[in-house]
Amino acid sequence: MMRWWATTSKYGDEVRANSMSDYLVYWYRALSDRCDRRTLAAAPRTLRIAVLSASTGGVFLVATWGALAWLAVSGRIELAVAATAVIAVQTTLAALSQVVVNGAAVFHTSLYLSDMQAFLDDAAARAPERGAVRHGARTEQIRLEEVVYQYPGKDKPAVDGVSLTLERGQILAIVGANGSGKSTLTRLLTGIYLPDKGRVTWNGTDLAEVDPTTVWAHTGLVPQIFAQWPMPVRENVTLGQPRTHDDAPVWEAIDAVGLREAVDDLPAGLDTLLSRDIFGGSELSGGQWQRVACSRALYRRPGLLILDEPTSQMDPRGEHQIFEQIKAIAAGRITIVVTHRLENTRIADHIVVMEHGRITEQGRYDDLVHAGGTFAELLELSQDR
Helix, strand or coil: CHHHHHHCHHHHHHHHHCCCHHHHHHHHHHHHHHHHHHHHHHHHHHHHHHHHHHHHHHHHHHHHHHHHHHHHHCCCHHHHHHHHHHHHHHHHHHHHHHHHHHHHHHHHHHHHHHHHHHHHHHHHHHCCCCCCECCCCCCCEEEEEEEEECCCCCCCCCEEEEEEEEECCCEEEEEECCCCCHHHHHHHHHCCCCCCEEEEEECCEEHHHECHHHHHCCEEEECCCCCCCCCEHHHHHHCCCCCCCCCHHHHHHHHHCCCHHHHHCCCCHHHCECCCCCCCCCCCCHHHHHHHHHHHHHHCCCCEEEEECCCCCCCHHHHHHHHHHHHHCHHHCEEEEECCCHHHHHHCCEEEEEECCEEEEEECHHHHHCCCCHHHHHHHHHHHC
């Protein structure tokens, strides 16, 4: 389970942008070591059983050879020869069978190993070239300069010639229809993707030259499809951060998203395992899980906070609380909100409207409402529903 959760591409953006890799690898190794220790602990008993069964087999083999010897001594050589021949043939066939079985197993396993090596070589060839420059402690400015990104196998770029400047303390809202390039743009901003053309810079340094782990240490991402980790509540909030025994920051993040009452109602509070598939685990509703994902990003206190449809499953009260919290903490970071609920963009200092990978409109909420463009049209349609 741990291997699947850590490596599935479905949650790759969240694992990378929220610096979860080291944490997940640590727990995978810890669980593997636990399995190995139990296997080794059981080894003496297994060996004793093997020795006992082999000894029993040896006794019967000695008895058989004794019987054959008696037959030979008593002059019944014909029967002895026949019995010896039968045993010799059976022994030879058993040995040959083991050689064939073991040889087939080695060949079968080697096919998997060659496939795995081919996959690793292909993945290494596809990985973008990155530098080793370390990102500083603060994120003051992020710039996109004529950025173009096209997915492999696609005819048109997902992001096409986008230029944008973001400053610390600013809230940016990105809106547009499905497939307009909003989520791809956030992946470029965090360095998960590197552009095919143009540059993305953090504090003036091109992300292609920066060690991505030092960038992701300063990002907090709530993606559209976020992981519901089969771990206790505490680990679901702190995932990707250094281990701490102080629950005050955890409760602060939980309070910020209005989840305290739900956590208090769980059987073991912060220690409750959030997985109904595992014995003793509990489950949350879709909206509550979304609050957990938001609390995870807020707990990181990142320099760049990206929320991609962060309240799509929440009730109006929870949605309002989340956006009020976003506004309250915006001064210390760059905040990006991707949303289809255009009323929520009122909190933004700047709004960009994307269509077919390009920015077609941008400005403040009041300006775009009266501009008569795509934003005004989408807002009117959302209010009519």
